[in-house]
Amino acid sequence: MSDDESRVASAGTRANVLRLSGPCARWDERDADFIRETLDLVGDKWSMLVIGALAAGDARYSDLDTEIPAVSRRMLTLTLKRLQRSGLVDRTAHAEVPPRVEYSLTGLGASLLSAVEYLAAWSSEHHTEIRRHQDTYDRSATEGRRPA
């Protein structure tokens, strides 16, 4: 499609400029660190699913367990704990019997949602192209093994 969308900095420049000079280097190690932080937080297998589920409204532990059938209770617990620890999810335990615990998205969690939607949009837009590249790559790799 549009290969010309973001001709970042190269256009014939030398190789090892990287970030150490020039006005085009807008990717600092701090940025990378921020991204890593976020990725470590929600880049795992279940966080996004949980956040997505909670985006539609509060849910109890068993609701989430039902809603995300593939997740084990262990991972659900761990995921919820981490999200809660970072303030993305709120946990409300009602002191009654039988116990009722409700989870909800905090404002922080909801704000992440929009960032993630941006990523989802990118993925939805490009996943066909990605698949095609992967397919091409795999095919050429296979063909290389049998040079007739």
Next chain:
Amino acid sequence: MSDDESRVASAGTRANVLRLSGPCARWDERDADFIRETLDLVGDKWSMLVIGALAAGDARYSDLDTEIPAVSRRMLTLTLKRLQRSGLVDRTAHAEVPPRVEYSLTGLGASLLSAVEYLAAWSSEHHTEIRRHQDTYDRSATEGRRPA
């Protein structure tokens, strides 16, 4: 409709009911799938660093190794291969001696960059708040412990 949440347990329907408590239930399983796809692709430890490094211009293998000191050669190789396989990174091997291989970001890779920058912006904006939450959480958890 909204008076009872027991609909969640409705037999047979695996659907993501999400307890539609508002007009905001717009997170389909496809979205989650797209996100997972992207996360599987670049959610690992090094992809973002590599993409960030390449965003500033083409780089050789050893440049990247130097630029990202923490990465092992093994992981750098694996990361580059995956990114190349998915069409996010281009690999150009010059047939000369000593060998020279240059990596560059494709248009696809560059387009991902903007999505990631969005995430980085979120992270940069909220990481203080996140830290604060984590700190609070950890402190309250520690206070419950007994100093054996």
Next chain:
DNA sequence: CGGCATCCTAACAGATACTG
């Protein structure tokens, strides 16, 4: 120089049983 193959460890993740 630019890798790939091998070995090794640790974190991740699933299943199951048990508890308050």
Next chain:
DNA sequence: CAGTATCTGTTAGGATGCCG
């Protein structure tokens, strides 16, 4: 109901040596 504890398998990732 809402978890915790334990055991186990799988995978990510690091260190290093060899080779084109």
